Amino acid sequence: MAKRQGKRTILFDRPPVILGQAAVVGKREGEGPLGDLFDEVHDDNLIEEGSWEKAESKLQKLAVSTALKKANLRADDIDTIFAGDLLNQCIGSSFGLRELGIPFVGLYGACSTMALSLGCASQFIDSGAAKYAVAVTSSHFCAAERQYRFPLEYGGQRPPTAQWTVTGSGAIVLSDAGKGPRVTSLTIGEIEDLGIKDANNMGAAMAPAAATTIRHYLSDTHTNPDDYDAIFTGDLGEVGTTLLYELLERDGVDLSRNHEDCGLLIYDREVQDVHAGGSGCGCSASVLCAYILKKLREGEAKKVLFCATGALLSPTSTQQGESIPSIAHLVCIEAPKN
Amino acid sequence: MAKRQGKRTILFDRPPVILGQAAVVGKREGEGPLGDLFDEVHDDNLIEEGSWEKAESKLQKLAVSTALKKANLRADDIDTIFAGDLLNQCIGSSFGLRELGIPFVGLYGACSTMALSLGCASQFIDSGAAKYAVAVTSSHFCAAERQYRFPLEYGGQRPPTAQWTVTGSGAIVLSDAGKGPRVTSLTIGEIEDLGIKDANNMGAAMAPAAATTIRHYLSDTHTNPDDYDAIFTGDLGEVGTTLLYELLERDGVDLSRNHEDCGLLIYDREVQDVHAGGSGCGCSASVLCAYILKKLREGEAKKVLFCATGALLSPTSTQQGESIPSIAHLVCIEAPKN
Numbered sequence: 151m152a153k154r155q156g157k158r159t160i161l162f163d164r165p166p167v168i169l170g171q172a173a174v175v176g177k178r179e180g181e182g183p184l185g186d187l188f189d190e191v192h193d194d195n196l197i198e199e200g201s202w203e204k205a206e207s208k209l210q211k212l213a214v215s216t217a218l219k220k221a222n223l224r225a226d227d228i229d230t231i232f233a234g235d236l237l238n239q240c241i242g243s244s245f246g247l248r249e250l251g252i253p254f255v256g257l258y259g260a261c262s263t264m265a266l267s268l269g270c271a272s273q274f275i276d277s278g279a280a281k282y283a284v285a286v287t288s289s290h291f292c293a294a295e296r297q298y299r300f301p302l303e304y305g306g307q308r309p310p311t312a313q314w315t316v317t318g319s320g321a322i323v324l325s326d327a328g329k330g331p332r333v334t335s336l337t338i339g340e341i342e343d344l345g346i347k348d349a350n351n352m353g354a355a356m357a358p359a360a361a362t363t364i365r366h367y368l369s370d371t372h373t374n375p376d377d378y379d380a381i382f383t384g385d386l387g388e389v390g391t392t393l394l395y396e397l398l399e400r401d402g403v404d405l406s407r408n409h410e411d412c413g414l415l416i417y418d419r420e421v422q423d424v425h426a427g428g429s430g431c432g433c434s435a436s437v438l439c440a441y442i443l444k445k446l447r448e449g450e451a452k453k454v455l456f457c458a459t460g461a462l463l464s465p466t467s468t469q470q471g472e473s474i475p476s477i478a479h480l481v482c483i484e485a486p487k488n
Numbered sequence: 489m490a491k492r493q494g495k496r497t498i499l500f501d502r503p504p505v506i507l508g509q510a511a512v513v514g515k516r517e518g519e520g521p522l523g524d525l526f527d528e529v530h531d532d533n534l535i536e537e538g539s540w541e542k543a544e545s546k547l548q549k550l551a552v553s554t555a556l557k558k559a560n561l562r563a564d565d566i567d568t569i570f571a572g573d574l575l576n577q578c579i580g581s582s583f584g585l586r587e588l589g590i591p592f593v594g595l596y597g598a599c600s601t602m603a604l605s606l607g608c609a610s611q612f613i614d615s616g617a618a619k620y621a622v623a624v625t626s627s628h629f630c631a632a633e634r635q636y637r638f639p640l641e642y643g644g645q646r647p648p649t650a651q652w653t654v655t656g657s658g659a660i661v662l663s664d665a666g667k668g669p670r671v672t673s674l675t676i677g678e679i680e681d682l683g684i685k686d687a688n689n690m691g692a693a694m695a696p697a698a699a700t701t702i703r704h705y706l707s708d709t710h711t712n713p714d715d716y717d718a719i720f721t722g723d724l725g726e727v728g729t730t731l732l733y734e735l736l737e738r739d740g741v742d743l744s745r746n747h748e749d750c751g752l753l754i755y756d757r758e759v760q761d762v763h764a765g766g767s768g769c770g771c772s773a774s775v776l777c778a779y780i781l782k783k784l785r786e787g788e789a790k791k792v793l794f795c796a797t798g799a800l801l802s803p804t805s806t807q808q809g810e811s812i813p814s815i816a817h818l819v820c821i822e823a824p825k826n
Contacts, residue, residue: 151489152617154567158591160617201808229492230676237802238576240596244679244800248813253496253676255604256596256800256815258578266593270608277615279490279498297804338568338591341582462582462594464575466635470539475586477594 152276156370158337165332165484166275166283166324170221173439174213175432176291176317178424182417187440188318189216195292195317203237203245206290206319209432210235210246213321213439214286221323225250228323229280232271234263235288235431236315238297242288252284261356261385262339262460263287264435265479268322269336272481275326282326288319289430298349298465311351313387314424316416320435322443331446335482337370339363341462343475349463353390353413353426355474356459360386361397363457363478368403375405379451382442384434384458384478385413387427412437412458434458446485453484490614494708496675503670503822504613504621504662508559511777512550513770514629514655516762520755525778526656527554533630533655541575541583544628544657547770548573548584551659551777552624559661563588566661567618570609572601573626573769574653576635580626590622599694599723600677600798601625602773603817606660607674610819613664620664626657627768636687636803649689651725652762654754658773660781669784673820675708677701679800681813687801691728691751691764693812694797698724699735701795701816706741713743717789720780722772722796722816723751725765750775750796772796784823791822 153161172189180191190212197205197212210233218225231250234257235242243256259266267285274280292302294315300306324333342362346355360383368374375381386394391411398405412434413427438456445451457480463472491499510527518529528550535543535550548571556563569588572595573580581594597604605623612618630640632653638644662671680700684693698721706712713719724732729749736743750772751765776794783789795818801810 152615154617154619158567203804203808229496234596236577238804239574239598239800239802241800241802241805244813244815245805245810248679248681248800251678253678254815255608255676258572258594258596260577270593273615273617274611277490277611277617279492279611279615281492338593340589340591341586343586462577462579462586464577464579466541466576467579467583470541472583475582477582477592 158366159370160336162272162276162334164276165334166272167328167332168322168330169325169328170217170323171439171443172213172216173320173436174209175436179316179318179416184416184441202290202293206242206288206293207246209319210242210286210288213319214284217321217323225252228252228282228284230255230274231284232257232267233286234258234267236294259477260460260462261429261431262458262477262479263431265456265458265481269479269481271324272333275324283324286321287431287435289315289432291315291317308425309350310425311389312425313427313429315430316428316433318432318436320439329486331443331486332484333481334484337363337367337480339478341475341477343473345473347473349468352461353387354393355461356476357386357390357393359476359478360394360457360459363480367480375408378453378455381409381455383411385429386411386459387413389426456481456483496704497708498674500610500614500672502614503672504610505666505670506660506668507663507666508555508661509777509781510551510554511658511774512547513774517654517656517754522754522779540628540631544580544626544631545584547657548580548624548626551657552622555659555661563590566590566620566622568593568612569622570595570605571624572596572605574632597815598798598800599767599769600796600815600817601769603794603796603819607817607819609662610671613662621662624659625769625773627653627770629653629655646763647688648763649727650763651690651765651767653768654766654771656770656774658777667824669781669824670822671819672822675701675705675818677816679813679815681811683811685811687806690799691725692731693799694814695724695728695731697814697816698732698795698797701818705818713746716791716793719747719793721749723767724749724797725751727764794819794821
């Protein structure tokens, strides 16, 4: 039975255990600072498929099957899978997972989806509605570019505030028992929209949502940033991270000492031409699975917050002159029990 | 605490109560057989907004605010809202609900989303993760046509198997206490794909998913169709309904005696030019809120199944020669306790 703490935080009574996880990425991600930590790196952007969209579906399929293998489970053992991506009508997930025969909850939170899927999967397990669940998300640079921006062949210029969509997928297998990192609480974000209209500056649009969710979580749990070994945001990048610090500083919260952004961790911005950092559903998902959970498993961190951020715009809303509503969901993950 | 029954069904221990619901629709839906039952009928397809997409967002906003009013609650009372729609990146929901400040779970299940959002909201309440929750979905004929098919101005011909996307939204307010119809169980569907490729024949693509979910539910709960006053599907239309009967008949299940399809209820196909029936997230949502819940409240039905169906395709997947993966989620709703 879940308990509510404060206005917006859900504490899990029997924190779900992460039995296995996998991160499958593309070439550029493999060449980045976390390259050695990913389960699979694919140098071919099409991963032997006929289109980038089909390649993205394959990323999810590979991530789920690898995570299941590491958890020593089969698809048939899983009660519910929570999945999402950035493609129109979330076809990355529906086509990637259609052969598994697992009850399927499709989620949409743009780049925040990994925290949402992990949180909802945890909620289902904590409550007894599932014994085993999977959370998975993906993104693909080429599929996202042509859908959100320009055909790759057009060679459009990218402003310095733009981010690079990660080609990758992360999948997590959860259970109500076993040994592994545990998801102990969840704050579901609310939509924030401070009027940013520049679709090439998602970091600025998403920073207020991250600030709000982190503020809510710290206030609900009566904790401060120093109570955590690290606080990870999803894909604020360089611009959004700076804004997040400024926004929280106004409330007397100093996040700079133990904050890291998945969008800044995944690429080497000095060497790789990614402008303000990485982004996409696959960014926070692959960094969570390859890097953050490894730290927790190996005792390098005891307790972290994972706050994935999403910009809930579409090309249509931008063309109609709309601003960018954003959202951030947060889960607290703790090291395995001794 | 939820209990699992059989392989795929979740029984709620403390069945969430529906405190209020609202259905807001467009002109054609108002002219149909259920016209008098809707809370609001808008003759203007733009509902005083600048675009059809913005009008769809407004439908959601109006449905939620009316449902809250009927439940005697304010947005601030709601712990979590579960929402989805058919537009790319689900902008119907994110823009429609951005001003409410309610923790927001974005869902994508195509036209099946109302059963998914109602099921997930119920799960959160049953487990104590929320005290009050809202489930809402929408669709808009004009926005869906130009996104999925052709610009309206083009005047494309529609084959007889095509369905008409409902302009409408339905919203439901749930609580852990109070008086009203109760959501007593949930079966989350799995993705089915029998290889149908005709995007103008969604009924055929979705019928196998409905058959699978209904079969799972009946088998998990050891019941048969006669144990329910009615079994509603979301938007199979004429073609899909016939196929559903055939598929279930093979397993010895006769659904024809007490089955109704929301897509066949909402329009008069003799008079209104809608071909195989209504469809869209807003179809099952508005029929549920206006018609089905009314029957339960007024004692005309004691126990019904609501099985919403969705086709998880996109124009991109169709252009790439893909078939249509489909899904159906099911909730059991019972009349208020005396």
